[in-house]
Structures are given as C-alpha cells and as structure tokens.
Amino acid sequence: MLTRLLKHEFRATARIFLPFYLVLILFALINRFLSFEMLSRLESMAPPFGIAGAVGSLVLLLRLIYFILVAGVLVATLLVMIQRFNKNLFGDEGYLMLTLPVPLWQHIVSKLITATVWVIASGLVTTGSILLLSAKAAPWPRVWETLFAFRDIFGSAGLFLFPGAALLTLVSSILMIYAAIALGHLSPRYRLLASLAWYAVLSFALKALLLGISMALFLSQTWSIDFADIAADPTRINLIIAWFWLLPTAILSGCFFFITNHILNRRLNLE
Amino acid sequence: MSSAILECSNLTKTFGAVTAVDGVTLDIPCGSIVGLLGPNASGKSTFLKLCNKLLSPTSGEVRIAGYKPGMESKRLVSYLPERSYLNDWMKVCDIIDLFADFYPDFNKDKAGNMLQKLNIKRSDRLKTMSRGTKEKVQLILVMSREAQLYLLDEPIGGVDPAARDFILDVILANYDPAATIVLSTHLIADIERILEQVIFIKEGRIILNKTVDKIREESGKSVDALFREVFRC
Numbered sequence: 001m002l003t004r005l006l007k008h009e010f011r012a013t014a015r016i017f018l019p020f021y022l023v024l025i026l027f028a029l030i031n032r033f034l035s036f037e038m039l040s041r042l043e044s045m046a047p048p049f050g051i052a053g054a055v056g057s058l059v060l061l062l063r064l065i066y067f068i069l070v071a072g073v074l075v076a077t078l079l080v081m082i083q084r085f086n087k088n089l090f091g092d093e094g095y096l097m098l099t100l101p102v103p104l105w106q107h108i109v110s111k112l113i114t115a116t117v118w119v120i121a122s123g124l125v126t127t128g129s130i131l132l133l134s135a136k137a138a139p140w141p142r143v144w145e146t147l148f149a150f151r152d153i154f155g156s157a158g159l160f161l162f163p164g165a166a167l168l169t170l171v172s173s174i175l176m177i178y179a180a181i182a183l184g185h186l187s188p189r190y191r192l193l194a195s196l197a198w199y200a201v202l203s204f205a206l207k208a209l210l211l212g213i214s215m216a217l218f219l220s221q222t223w224s225i226d227f228a229d230i231a232a233d234p235t236r237i238n239l240i241i242a243w244f245w246l247l248p249t250a251i252l253s254g255c256f257f258f259i260t261n262h263i264l265n266r267r268l269n270l271e
Numbered sequence: 272m273s274s275a276i277l278e279c280s281n282l283t284k285t286f287g288a289v290t291a292v293d294g295v296t297l298d299i300p301c302g303s304i305v306g307l308l309g310p311n312a313s314g315k316s317t318f319l320k321l322c323n324k325l326l327s328p329t330s331g332e333v334r335i336a337g338y339k340p341g342m343e344s345k346r347l348v349s350y351l352p353e354r355s356y357l358n359d360w361m362k363v364c365d366i367i368d369l370f371a372d373f374y375p376d377f378n379k380d381k382a383g384n385m386l387q388k389l390n391i392k393r394s395d396r397l398k399t400m401s402r403g404t405k406e407k408v409q410l411i412l413v414m415s416r417e418a419q420l421y422l423l424d425e426p427i428g429g430v431d432p433a434a435r436d437f438i439l440d441v442i443l444a445n446y447d448p449a450a451t452i453v454l455s456t457h458l459i460a461d462i463e464r465i466l467e468q469v470i471f472i473k474e475g476r477i478i479l480n481k482t483v484d485k486i487r488e489e490s491g492k493s494v495d496a497l498f499r500e501v502f503r504c
Binding site for chain 2: 001004007008011012015092093094095096098099100101102103188266267268269270271
C-alpha cells in the first residue's frame with residue numbers, strides 16, 4: 001500500500017515541480033547564451049539604433065526572472081510540502097485519504113519520502129541551473145578534488161556519514177513541520193495559527209537541545225575531549241558525529257513521527 | 272460475530288461545550304436501507320464521521336462488523352462525506368485509478384457504465400465540472416464498491432430534484448441486499464420510497480429507531496409526516 005500511496009503522491013506533486021524545473025533550466029540556458037559578454041560584443045560592433053541598450057535591458061530582465069524562478073522553486077518546495085500534508089490529510093481531501101484502508105503511518109511515510117525527494121531534487125536542479133548559467137568548465141574535477149580532501153579529513157566512513165547525517169537532518173526538519181501541523185490540529189480553532197505557534201515552540205526546544213549538546217560537548221570535563229587529538233583522527237570525528245549529530249537527530253525524528261502518528265490515530269478531528 | 276453490521280455503545284462526541292452526539296446506543300442490522308434523519312446540526316454527520324474514524328469519540332465506542340474503526344472497518348465501509356473530497360486537478364480516470372488501487376472491491380466496469388450514462392468522460396477534469404456533477408461522480412465512486420456497509424452523508428443535499436432521482440436510482444441499482452446502507456438527510460420526502468428503517472436523531476440523541484412499516488402501522492403516517500411532527504419548530 002505504501003508504494004501505491006507513493007505513486008499517487010508523486011503524481012500529485014510532479015505536475016507542479018517538473019514544469020517549474022523545466023522553466024528554470026530553460027531560463028538558465030537562455031541567460032547563459034544571452035549574457036553580458038554577448039552585450040559587450042554587440043557594443044564593440046557599435047550597432048545603430050541603440051540595439052545594445054535594448055539587449056542590455058533584456059539581459060537584465062532575464063536575469064531577474066531567473067532569480068525570481070530560483071526563489072520560486074525553493075518557496076514552492078516548502079509550500080507544497082506543507083500544503084500536501086495539511087490539505088491532503090487535515091483538509092477536505094482527508095475525507096478520502098484517511099478513509100482508505102491504509103495504516104495511517106504509511107500516509108506520513110509516503111509524504112515524508114516524497115517531500116524529501118523533492119527538496120533534494122529542487123536543490124540539485126537549482127545548483128545545476130546555476131552551473132549551467134555560469135560555469136566556464138565542467139565542475140567534475142573540482143567535485144572530485146573536494147571529495148578527496150573531505151576523505152582525507154573524515155576518512156572513507158565520513159563520506160557516507162556526513163550525507164547520511166544531512167539526510168537525517170532534512171527528514172527530521174520535515175517531520176518537525178508535520179508534527180507542528182498535527183499539534184495545531186488539536187486546537188479547536190485557528191488551527192493554522194496554532195500550527196505556526198507549535199512550530200515556533202518546537203524550533204525553540206530544538207535549539208535549546210542543540211545548545212545543550214554543544215555545551216556538553218565543549219565544556220564537560222568528564223569526557224576529557226581533546227579536540228586537537230580528535231582532529232587528527234577521522235574515526236573519532238565520525239564517532240562524535242554519530243553520537244552528537246546522528247543519534248539526537250534520529251531520536252528527534254522518532255519523537256516527531258510518534259507525535260504525528262498518535263494524533264492521526266487517536267486524536268483526529270476533521271471538522 | 273454479531274449480526275449487526277454497525278453497533279454503538281454510549282457513543283458521545285463533544286466539541287467544547289457543545290454535545291454533537293450524546294450517548295448513542297444502537298445496532299444496525301445487516302441487509303437494510305436505513306435513513307438517519309434529523310434537522311440540520313442534529314449530529315448526523317458527526318455520527319457518520321465517528322464511524323469512519325475521522326473524529327475521535329469523547330466516550331463510548333462504535334464497532335463495524337465487530338471491528339473498531341480502523342484498517343479492517345475501512346475495507347468494509349464505503350463512505351460518502353457531505354463535502355467534496357476530490358482533487359480539482361485530477362481527471363476522472365485518475366480518481367478511478369486511485370479507488371481501484373486501494374479498494375479491492377471497487378468495480379471499474381460498474382463505475383465506467385454509470386459515468387457513461389451521465390456522459391462523463393474518463394478524460395474530463397474535475398475542475399471543469401459543476402458542483403452537482405462532482406457530487407454525482409463521488410457517489411458513483413462510492414457506489415461502485417462492493418462494500419458491506421455504505422455510509423452516505425447527505426447524498427441528495429446539494430442537487431436538483433431530477434438529479435435526486437438519478438442518485439436514488441444509482442443507490443438502488445447498486446444495492447446488494449446483503450449489504451447495508453445508512454443514509455443521512457433532512458429531505459425525507461425524496462428518499463422515503465427507498466427506506467426500510469429510520470432513525471430520528473435530535474440534538475445528538477436517538478429519539479426513534481423503527482422500521483418504516485412499523486411507523487406507518489403504528490402512527491398511520493408517512494415518515495415525512497412524522498418527521499415534520501416530531502421536529503416542528
């Protein structure tokens with residue numbers, strides 16, 4: 001049933017994102033070919049009737065549209081993520097989705113996977129479009145160079161641990177939004193406002209927790225952490241990442257998931 | 272397993288100071304068409320939402336074929352809410368696919384035939400349809416399932432009299448005598464002809480639960496006439 005939910009979730013969201021990505025890539029390409037260098041070439045040819053000025057305005061306008069599109073993709077990713085969860089489960093569409101014979105946790109997981117994929121895709125497409133627009137040469141040698149430098153510091157395990165921790169942080173952030181929406185749903189009125197308030201509360205609690213972990217990490221004498229020693233040892237760096245980044249993020253994700261699932265299961269009130 | 276498809280025991284739902292469903296205890300037997308009748312805001316929709324686990328009861332419980340509302344009961348129940356739950360961006364074929372994917376008892380041919388009768392194409396987009404047409408599409412989807420219990424909330428509420436006849440015909444044509452239909456409405460005269468049993472609900476309480484034959488025999492009145500008498504303002 002999860003695969004079927006995913007199929008419908010991707011179908012519902014792809015129709016928004018794919019055209020957006022296509023337009024973004026298209027504008028990056030147009031901007032690349034209609035660039036300021038082309039403008040300076042035009043000026044050097046000293047064309048009549050002020051063509052260079054008109055093309056210059058056009059180039060500026062195209063750049064502006066491109067930057068608006070970049071911002072649009074990022075905002076749309078966030079809005080669609082919130083909208084799909086809120087409207088599809090807690091709005092009128094919930095009357096259909098929540099009466100399907102599917103375990104409720106699968107709704108959360110399907111929306112989480114879809115949102116994670118689109119956040120990553122939006123990031124990749126935006127980065128790709130910037131490269132398309134501005135890269136003078138293929139970026140791959142620089143990418144490999146950075147990866148090797150990274151491996152020298154963090155070891156081979158770090159190459160997997162860092163992206164894993166980053167992915168888990170993304171998952172945790174999405175689950176926090178879901179938990180805030182679900183908690184806001186418990187309010188008898190002004191549910192959207194209540195969700196925003198819950199998001200602020202959860203963010204504050206999360207920051208307090210992170211601060212606590214950092215303080216413990218930096219100040220505690222009981223662990224006798226010698227940072228000079230750690231920096232030279234990739235295994236110890238990775239252990240610190242696992243204990244102080246991965247583990248708390250995994251626990252937090254579990255808590256947010258539990259809160260959301262509990263509310264859907266036991267406290268649902270579609271009005 | 273009990274012979275009742277739907278059992279409620281002291282079911283109560285409050286919203287703040289308002290009690291929408293107040294200590295409802297009732298059994299609805301298998302194989303009947305039951306009218307859940309009451310004026311606006313009498314608790315009909317709340318009761319049906321409780322049966323579908325879209326609301327959590329304040330106290331008491333409801334069971335469907337012996338199951339508490341959940342995965343098992345959702346397989347058995349085909350629910351038509353009082354509002355449209357269709358995504359406007361979808362085409363008719365998309366929503367049919369969705370139903371076919373999740374409900375093994377969904378009969379695609381039956382849905383296709385009914386849509387054809389209404390001249391609705393599978394490629395039609397829902398956003399181009401009128402509210403009445405959307406309601407009909409939703410009813411067709413719900414009635415194309417071969418479910419054990421149909422919970423229909425105001426199926427004739429927002430449509431014209433001609434469409435009401437179509438809707439009632441759809442319900443009757445697709446009704447399997449082994450299944451049960453619970454149909455909520457306040458438009459009694461239009462649906463009286465198809466009802467076998469009626470439940471009157473007032474301010475969240477069940478005030479009458481009888482077969483139509485018994486009502487006619489005891490009071491000598493039609494259900495509509497009795498409703499007007501009981502709920503006179």
